[in-house]
Amino acid sequence: MLPPKLEQEPQPAPGDFIFVGGPKLQRKSGNVRSTFLKRAIPLGRKKTRQDATDQLESALQQASKNSAPALCSCASSLMQQVGASTFSVGSLESEKRLILPKLWNQREGGLSGRCATCGRHLWPSAAAAAVGVDSEGQRTSALVPRRVSSPELLGAGRADPMIPLNTTTAKLKVHELLDFAATVIWPHLRGAEHATNCYQNWIYPLDNNLQLYAILWAASYHRDILRVTYGAPCPESNQQLYLKSLALQTLQGELDDESKLKSPDRLVMCILWLAANDKHKRVVRDPTPFSPPLTSLQALDFLGGQDYHPLHWHMVQDIIRRVGGIETLRTYALAWLVSLSSLLTAAQCISKPIYPIMSVLGYRLILQPPAQLFKPHGYYDTGGSSSPPGSGFDELCFLHPPVKQSLVQVFKHLGEYSAVVQFFQGNSNSSASCTPMVLDLIGDSRNLVTHRLLSLPDEHDPVDDVLAFEESPFLLDSSNTTTNNNTNEPYPSLNLNQLSWDIYLTCRLSAILYAVHVTFPLPRAAIVRKTLLDSLVPRLEDLYARGLASPLLIWCLAVVVSTMHDEAPKTLVACAARLCWESGIDNVEKLSDLLGAFAWVESAVKHDWKDLWTGILARELDEQG
Structure with a gap:
């Protein structure tokens, strides 16, 4: 019997190592080695480059010490x-x-x-x-x-690379200021082609340093005013002072040598900019119970809030008087700017304008009544009132003696213009949209209507300039007067002529108060409002005490009470409520219908206006039982 074969233990394969009591290396050792190599190679290359850079810099420094600098x-x-x-x-x-x-x-x-x-x-x-x-x-x-x-110097980021520069204008940021004027200031004044025409007529040719410096300074001032308004810093006050000094020095040189003066236009433009841009103020609106539309049309929000320097403004008037009047100014839009400045100054002071309203081409502005003027542009009477706009002022024609028809037309045009503003403000029809041309026309019509309103005769003019007497008028003089207890001002005796005269003056002041808040909204109307109300309140109370009850008096009372809002005197509110009740006006809708027959812009009143008059009318109804 053969002995059993002994099982032999397996022999390790060549290349394998066995560690007693330790780990065993596998054939695939993983990516440990490649990871270390990837980290080490970039570090070595970086060190090599750094060494080469250090050697090169050392060599260059040594060479610069031993050699002369590179010459031009x-x-x-x-x-x-x-x-x-x-x-x-x-x-x-x-x-x-x-x-x-x-x-x-x-x-x-x-x-x-x-x-x-x-x-x-x-x-x-x-x-x-x-x-x-x-x-x-x-x-x-x-x-x-x-x-x-x-x-490269001419075309590097400039809006107009063809403007030449000299040593003075090269450091004044001419392109930046002119670009601001052409894209912000001039389009704000008028639309359509106004900015292009100003650039072509005011800037070119650049041989008029007086006009150029004045425009640059006005643009810098305008920009700083906007920065002050919106809270941005104004770091360029030094440059602005330098521009103003250049304008004043050049102006002084022009005035000293009258032989070189070819046209007064450049003098008028420079001094006008100096007059209009006098103080740094924020462009803010005084609190008002109205929310009028078109407040920024033709830069009324900016120009209407500026104080015109009296010395410069009187100098402009003196130059224009010497050259023969405002119609002699031929520079594009210069006469229009002067007439607009005259209108703004008159509205702020409640006085008559010095110059007529001019067009941008330098001619007297003649326009149709607003109701006819805007019919080709889609305007039509929306029927918001039972009577045509402005027709309520016909009541002045039925006084005895009546007010002259030409003066009544001024009040009626104010009502028609109010209806036009209301139409374009609330009309979504594309055929009646406010294109730039229509906006310019609205601005021109507004200026003309306001100019005629401020030009009406006041209490200092003769009575026969206002009333149409069939015979010799009754002279209203200070010897035949009584004293008003509220204002301590003399009032003429109570007679028929005096009643027509007082109704006209009250209507005029009420229309101006309405205009500076709604149709010609001044940004800073608080002072104007106080002056007008101080004169209107006693006049209205006096007319009511005489027993006068008419729709015209209701309109005047509604304008005053709406302007004063919660601060209106209780006696005046009671007079307005009593007259409304006697005329059958028991709700706000009927009151708006009556106001629309005179002059009223429904979209210009705030939401609390209806609450105010609803409460006034409701209290009167409760008292009457």
């Missing part, structure tokens, strides 16, 4: 041709016309001793003459001509 080759060639002793701007332009790049920043050490063309060091003989100080204390380079004609 262009300057050396020019000096060899012209000569160092005669090297100047004139010789530079005569010998060779260089096309130079933009000027470097000439701060301390920026351009001192270096060429403005290549940036290398100047030759020792030219270094002292190359850098100097001009008359204004600025460092200048003799290698840079006064007028640089570089294409």
Whole structure:
């Protein structure tokens, strides 16, 4: 019997290592090695580059210590041709016309001793003459001509690359200010082609420094006012003062040498900008119970809040008087600006305008009544009132003696314009949309209507300028007067002529109060409102005490009470409520219908207006039982 075979233990494969009591290395050891290599290789390359950079910098520093600085080759060639002793701007332009790049920043050490063309060091003989100080204390380079004609300098980010520059305007940010004027200020005044026409007629040609400096300063002032309004910082006050000093110096030179004065237009424009832009104020609106539309039309929100400097404004009037009147101004839109300034000044002071309303072409503005003027543009009477707009003022024609028809038409046009504003404000019809041309026409019509309203005769004019007497008028003089206890002002004796006169004056003041809040909304109307109310309240109470009851008096009372809102005197509110009750007006809808027959913009009243008058009418109904 054969003995059993012993089982042999398996032999390890070649290349395998067995560690007693330890881990066993596998054939696939993973990506440990590649990971370490990926980290080590970039570090080695970076160290090699850094060593090479250090060696190169060390070599360059050593070479710069032992060698002369690189000199300007262009300057050396020019000096060899012209000569160092005669090297100047004139010789530079005569010998060779260089096309130079933009000027470097000439701060301390920026351009001192270096060429403005290549940036290398100047030759020792030219270094002292190359850098100097001009008359204004600025460092200048003799290698840079006064007028640089570089294409890069002209076209680098500018709205109009064709405007030439000189040493004065080069540092005034001319392009930035003119771009602001052409894109913000002038389109704000009028739409359509106004900005283009202003740019073409006011800026070109650039040989009128007086007009240019005035426009630049006005643009800078306007921009700072907007910054003050919206809380942005104003870091450029120094530049603005410099622009104003340039304008004043140039203006003084023009006035000293009258022989060089070709046209008064440039003087009028410069002084007008100086008059209108006098004080830094925020553009804010005084609190008012109305929310009128078109507040920014023709820049009324900005120009209407500015104080015109009296000295400059009187100088403008004196120059225009000497040259023969406002119609002699031929510069585009200049006469229009002067007439608009006259209107704004009159509205702020409640006085008569000095000049008539002019068109942008320099002619007297003559327009049809608003109801006819806007019919070709889609306007029609929406029938919001039972009577045509403005027809309620015909009541003035039925007084005895009546008010002249020409004066009554002024009040009626105010009502028609109010209806036009209401129509375009609430009409969504595309055929009657407010295009730029229609907006300009609305602004012109508004100015004309307001101008005629402010030009009406006041209490200082003769009575026969207002009332149409069939016979010799009764003279209203101070010897035949009584005293009003509320104002201590003399009132003429109570007679028929005096009643018509007082009704007219009350209607005029009420219409002006309505206009400066709704149709010609002044931003700062608080002072105007107080002045008008101080005169209107006693007049209305006096007319009510005489027993006058008419729709015209209701309209005047409604305008005053709506303007004063919660601050209206109780006696005045009681008068308005009693007259409404006697006329059958027991709700707000009937009151709005009556106001629409005179002058009223429904969209200009706030939501609490209806609550105010609902409470007034309801209390009167409760008292009457």
